Amino acid sequence: MEKALLLFLVLFPLLASAWVYPLRRRSREYRNRLIQIVPLVELAAALLLLLWPEASLELPGVCGFGLRFQAGSLHGLLALVSAFLWAGTGLNCPSYFASADGCNRFYFFWLLTLGALMGVFLAADLFTLFVFFEMMSFTSYVWVAQNETDEALRAGQTYLAVAVIGGMALLAGLILLKHLLGTLAFDTMADAVASLPPEKMSALYAAGGCALAGFGAKAGMFPLHIWLPKAHPVAPAPASALLSGILTKSGIFGVLILSRYLFWADLPWNTVVLALGVVTMVLGAVLALFSIDLKRTLACSSMSQIGFILVGVAMQGFLTGENALAAWGTVLHMLNHSLIKLVLFVSAGVVYLGTHSLNLNDIRGWGRNKPVLKVLFFIGAASIAGVPGFSGYVSKTLLHESIVEYVHVLEHAGMSTGWFTAVEWLFLFSGGLTAAYMTKLFVAIFLSNRAIGQRLPVRGYLAPGTLVALSAGAALLLFLGLTPGMTMEPLAQWAAQFLRADAGHSVHYFTAVNLQGALISLGIGAAVYLLVVRGLLMRQEPEGVVYLDRWPRRLDLENLVYRQVLSALTFVGALCARVAASVGDWLVLLGEKILFTKAPGIFVPKHDENFGTYGRKPRHFLTEETFSFDLMLAGGGLIVLLLYLLL
Numbered sequence: 001m002e003k004a005l006l007l008f009l010v011l012f013p014l015l016a017s018a019w020v021y022p023l024r025r026r027s028r029e030y031r032n033r034l035i036q037i038v039p040l041v042e043l044a045a046a047l048l049l050l051l052w053p054e055a056s057l058e059l060p061g062v063c064g065f066g067l068r069f070q071a072g073s074l075h076g077l078l079a080l081v082s083a084f085l086w087a088g089t090g091l092n093c094p095s096y097f098a099s100a101d102g103c104n105r106f107y108f109f110w111l112l113t114l115g116a117l118m119g120v121f122l123a124a125d126l127f128t129l130f131v132f133f134e135m136m137s138f139t140s141y142v143w144v145a146q147n148e149t150d151e152a153l154r155a156g157q158t159y160l161a162v163a164v165i166g167g168m169a170l171l172a173g174l175i176l177l178k179h180l181l182g183t184l185a186f187d188t189m190a191d192a193v194a195s196l197p198p199e200k201m202s203a204l205y206a207a208g209g210c211a212l213a214g215f216g217a218k219a220g221m222f223p224l225h226i227w228l229p230k231a232h233p234v235a236p237a238p239a240s241a242l243l244s245g246i247l248t249k250s251g252i253f254g255v256l257i258l259s260r261y262l263f264w265a266d267l268p269w270n271t272v273v274l275a276l277g278v279v280t281m282v283l284g285a286v287l288a289l290f291s292i293d294l295k296r297t298l299a300c301s302s303m304s305q306i307g308f309i310l311v312g313v314a315m316q317g318f319l320t321g322e323n324a325l326a327a328w329g330t331v332l333h334m335l336n337h338s339l340i341k342l343v344l345f346v347s348a349g350v351v352y353l354g355t356h357s358l359n360l361n362d363i364r365g366w367g368r369n370k371p372v373l374k375v376l377f378f379i380g381a382a383s384i385a386g387v388p389g390f391s392g393y394v395s396k397t398l399l400h401e402s403i404v405e406y407v408h409v410l411e412h413a414g415m416s417t418g419w420f421t422a423v424e425w426l427f428l429f430s431g432g433l434t435a436a437y438m439t440k441l442f443v444a445i446f447l448s449n450r451a452i453g454q455r456l457p458v459r460g461y462l463a464p465g466t467l468v469a470l471s472a473g474a475a476l477l478l479f480l481g482l483t484p485g486m487t488m489e490p491l492a493q494w495a496a497q498f499l500r501a502d503a504g505h506s507v508h509y510f511t512a513v514n515l516q517g518a519l520i521s522l523g524i525g526a527a528v529y530l531l532v533v534r535g536l537l538m539r540q541e542p543e544g545v546v547y548l549d550r551w552p553r554r555l556d557l558e559n560l561v562y563r564q565v566l567s568a569l570t571f572v573g574a575l576c577a578r579v580a581a582s583v584g585d586w587l588v589l590l591g592e593k594i595l596f597t598k599a600p601g602i603f604v605p606k607h608d609e610n611f612g613t614y615g616r617k618p619r620h621f622l623t624e625e626t627f628s629f630d631l632m633l634a635g636g637g638l639i640v641l642l643l644y645l646l647l
Contacts, residue, residue, distance in 0.1 A: 233295045259273060307430070484507075
């Protein structure tokens with residue numbers, strides 16, 4: 001039974017996707033029912049799988065190496081969260097796409113991505129994870145390019161480029177790991193690393209660095225975050241909720257595996273992860289603060305929250321045997337961020353359908369007379385800002401306390417604490433920026449005067465399915481935040497078993513000591529909002545408040561660095577191709593003079609007047625087509641090799 005459930009969770013959405021087009025030919029209603037029922041069935045199956053936490057499944061010979069799946073702990077939690085988010089967005093999709101084109105295509109790849117993501121989170125080895133990770137990257141590309149505008153296609157290109165380059169880096173890392181360790185299974189990698197000779201550690205770092213780049217690209221980690229701010233503004237709101245809420249967690253899941261099973265307590269590795277986490281955390285918050293696009297702000301916010309999670313990943317390695325707080329904070333912030341982005345992005349979709357804009361100057365004041373949406377959005381905003389009483393406060397408190405705990409460890413050891421004190425204050429500062437930009441969004445949409453020329457609000461702006469999805473997500477955020485000891489701690493203890501965390505101890509979240517960090521962050525947020533947002537990023541005009549876009553466009557990392565580097569690589573590649581083509585052409589001409597006796601440029605063997613297709617082609621044709629023919633042969637050889645490896 002348990003083995004069948006594991007396989008069902010992965011295969012059912014993949015098989016169900018084939019019914020999208022046939023059902024649409026019969027009725028739009030049938031298709032909509034399909035995309036709502038499939039996630040609910042997945043959710044029920046994920047809940048049922050909790051009864052068999054030790055369940056495992058191996059499919060030998062599939063893809064050459066075999067596929068292995070594992071239930072329980074963090075596997076089960078992430079599978080459950082994935083199904084819940086798909087169920088929530090499935091309720092929202094029919095109303096969001098009611099008058100949109102290309103829905104069948106979106107739903108087809110939407111279900112494929114669900115199956116692929118289940119394969120990622122239920123994987124028991126890195127090879128299985130890689131297979132479904134790459135499948136997920138390509139199927140989710142369609143979400144970004146769904147609207148087929150110039151901006152959407154360009155964002156899709158960026159997303160696909162990062163995914164492909166990250167996938168290549170990940171594949172290189174896994175090949176090196178397989179060669180070094182002889183295994184890619186999670187349960188045996190740690191022992192293989194322990195027995196690795198010291199002279200092989202440099203190769204292990206190289207493999208880990210390649211894999212970190214691959215997983216970090218999907219997570220939105222600096223400097224591979226460039227797809228996040230571009231993809232979300234153009235993608236449909238249900239897609240943005242999933243891209244931000246759960247697909248980024250697939251990258252974090254990979255980083256967790258690398259950190260826990262390959263580089264446990266490794267100082268250089270954890271230092272690099274911590275540094276990348278801090279930069280991602282601060283930069284994402286700054287970008288969100290300056291943005292005047294609703295979904296771009298939420299996208300940059302996701303980047304910042306990924307930084308918070310990466311800080312937790314690194315702190316587990318620093319704390320080693322006393323890492324419970326860091327492990328709990330990491331797991332719970334992954335959960336909280338997923339629920340938060342479901343609420344915020346679906347709310348953003350409601351605003352977009354009502355205004356057909358995402359610019360704060362156009363949507364200003366649209367939500368003034370919409371108390372239900374105002375309350376639901378506030379719960380999401382307060383949770384991500386770390387306001388006490390909401391779930392985000394609990395996970396951020398645990399992450400903050402893990403930093404403080406390590407500072408105390410360093411003090412007792414008589415070591416310098418300067419670096420980690422700076423990390424603590426950057427953590428609190430980023431939390432303050434989070435509060436500032438969420439206040440900016442809430443005030444603009446729900447408290448400001450209505451923008452001139454704005455579309456009049458319509459009754460029934462919240463479809464029943466959308467209301468259910470938003471209410472369920474917001475209720476969970478509030479319930480978990482008010483009962484952390486009863487709900488969140490047991491959940492964290494169970495999920496953190498995957499991270500081999502210690503038992504830990506119960507935390508009193510609402511004492512003055514633990515409230516202090518949240519109050520400092522909220523105080524910083526209030527100061528930043530008053531001094532920076534209202535003083536620098538807003539201007540009062542006769543028609544009302546105008547939000548200013550003051551972020552320098554020349555600081556776009558994609559245009560500033562990555563496209564320049566790719567252009568240089570393209571030039572180098574073209575130069576190499578030209579040289580290779582010239583060499584090939586001269587070899588062809590040399591062979592012609594030696595082997596053939598007819599006029600130059602005529603391919604006729606000495607003893608055969610009927611030689612091949614090119615028998616009577618002029619020389620310029622032969623020389624121009626030589627390299628193309630060589631490439632065709634090389635490509636054919638690679639395809640044969642790939643089929644051999646897979647089959």
